[in-house]
Amino acid sequence: QVQLMQSGGEVKKPGASVKVSCQASGYTFTTYDITWVRQAPGQGLEWMGWLSGSNGNTNYAQKFQGRVTMTTDTSTSTAYMELRSLRSDDTAVYYCTRDPGAATLDYWGQGSLVTVSS
Amino acid sequence: QSALTQPASVSGSPGQSITISCTGTSSDVGGYNYVSWYQQHPGKAPKLMICEVSNRPSGVPDRFSGSKSGNTASLTISGLQAEDEADYYCSSYTSSTTLVFGDGTRVTVL
Numbered sequence: 001q002v003q004l005m006q007s008g009g010e011v012k013k014p015g016a017s018v019k020v021s022c023q024a025s026g027y028t029f030t031t032y033d034i035t036w037v038r039q040a041p042g043q044g045l046e047w048m049g050w051l052s053g054s055n056g057n058t059n060y061a062q063k064f065q066g067r068v069t070m071t072t073d074t075s076t077s078t079a080y081m082e083l084r085s086l087r088s089d090d091t092a093v094y095y096c097t098r099d100p101g102a103a104t105l106d107y108w109g110q111g112s113l114v115t116v117s118s
Numbered sequence: 119q120s121a122l123t124q125p126a127s128v129s130g131s132p133g134q135s136i137t138i139s140c141t142g143t144s145s146d147v148g149g150y151n152y153v154s155w156y157q158q159h160p161g162k163a164p165k166l167m168i169c170e171v172s173n174r175p176s177g178v179p180d181r182f183s184g185s186k187s188g189n190t191a192s193l194t195i196s197g198l199q200a201e202d203e204a205d206y207y208c209s210s211y212t213s214s215t216t217l218v219f220g221d222g223t224r225v226t227v228l
Binding site for chain 1: 152175210
């Protein structure tokens, strides 16, 4: 069955970087894209960007341009999301999702809580 | 890109039907048939309930249905059950080749 297994929670200081991993299983990694979504405590869902599973092309939300990098390692079926220059309002649960197209997110990882605090 | 507009909360008694609206613009909801709906229980990851306006993925009960008229999409839950109590989010593809979510709606089963 399709699974997306994310890395554990992290605590970071303001100005630091965090890299969240998302290992996929149960399907051919390169035939689907990965979309990253985050959710601040008690808030709604926020689209961060999209990453092609086949060629590594990316499309980032304007809000995160210059601060985020999404990559894949096809040899291990793993996607990564790195966010730099962290601020307190980056505290959120970060989700990776499988994206089969048509703006559909059909499988979600369990989420990775990133806490930014001094 | 502004979030899509959803009612903050909707409630109903078991067995009743409820409808959640999701209002956008001609640049997102109204321009594409790429509207999805997600259910999220507390502390859990969201789950896809409806894709491409009205398609129900395998395993989703048929009491969940979706539709769209103009710039507004809707999710209807017929025969409301206790386990349907959750937060619901709509999303849409946009003309900027991004994805935008709704504010979210808390469904309460009375």
